[in-house]
Amino acid sequence: MSTYTNAPYHHGNLRQALLEAALIILEKEGQNGLGLRDLARAVGVSAAAPYRHFDSRAALLEALAVTGFQRFSAAMEAVASTEPAQPMAAMGKTYVLFALDNANLFRLMFSPELKRDNRPGLRMAADAAFDTLRQAVGGDQRSGRIKALAAWAKVHGLAILLLDGQIALRAGEDTEALIAEIIGGL
Amino acid sequence: MSTYTNAPYHHGNLRQALLEAALIILEKEGQNGLGLRDLARAVGVSAAAPYRHFDSRAALLEALAVTGFQRFSAAMEAVASTEPAQPMAAMGKTYVLFALDNANLFRLMFSPELKRDNRPGLRMAADAAFDTLRQAVGGDQRSGRIKALAAWAKVHGLAILLLDGQIALRAGEDTEALIAEIIGGL
DNA sequence: TCCTATATGTGAACAATGTCAACTTACACC
């Protein structure tokens, strides 16, 4: 399993190298700027090589989205473990900041081109991430469910609108402060 | 300008025909399933013909998004002109239902691939649509702004989460009722 | 230590796509 050197095969650990390079390209160029050939070139490998590790470009994107959900989940758990005074507000802020800090990865996670129905791995990763949310928010009981869904919608919508530059900041206004104000009433 | 027959040129009114066919294909196949060549084939015209009316595929998509915003705007104004008892709730419901009824068009309107910065036409159409919202909601005064943004985020997020099938309905639960419940507290 | 099965990477090819340039057609208008 774990060897001393981290370069097990021919060219090194290609799968990992591909994912890492892909994340960088994705964040810089966006989902459509991430081509398999460019990616292969960036890693210094032939255009067909990635197919030994991913069935298709879509599968590569799915793998990226899965790691995205894992990071997202980790960020959420980190906040929850803090046991903040206002759990929902704290997690909401983290939610939005994660989206802003990982813009294209976040967009990929919710990309319609990755139909979650056909991708059990992605579905599971997404569900796991949101379960973290649900637990902290207590949306399991019938009473809290509507409130939890409403909070989720608000936070998710805020993230997307900010990402799209749809919410214009006023002069001297701070993004983080605005987020806090909007989320405040949770 | 306006002629008796509505088939001004060679093949008929291509631009309009393209847009109409594109809307149908878009709703059925999604943004990535909408190829220029397929579209041209569907209208019965050569692959290069669309370039007489749209600079690029992106320009075609932009035109589609613009008509999307116009329809959206119209739906909003229609509701507002009703002068409902709860303006925000009524418009919110319309907002979400529009998204569900025009899933792929709605997604296109907010597609990151259409950077609104570089597309004044799209930006204007979007702003016009949201202005309708802002007016009805009264988010111009400093006091109401946060509340208006929060409502917008909530509604937009709800639309997207429902579109993605992320919010699971419980047994015997009605989508529209759930929307009303979640939006209720505006 | 050698041999072989197998995992990994290469190279050349394919079909499909967006796009463009040169050419043709048909309408509008003087």
Add this chain to the structure above:
DNA sequence: GGTGTAAGTTGACATTGTTCACATATAGGA
């Protein structure tokens, strides 16, 4: 009626995702 120009066609190009036949390096048993 002749001509300029808008609208459509044909054929080409580069690029992309993907595949197949081939090459190579590694692992693990003989």
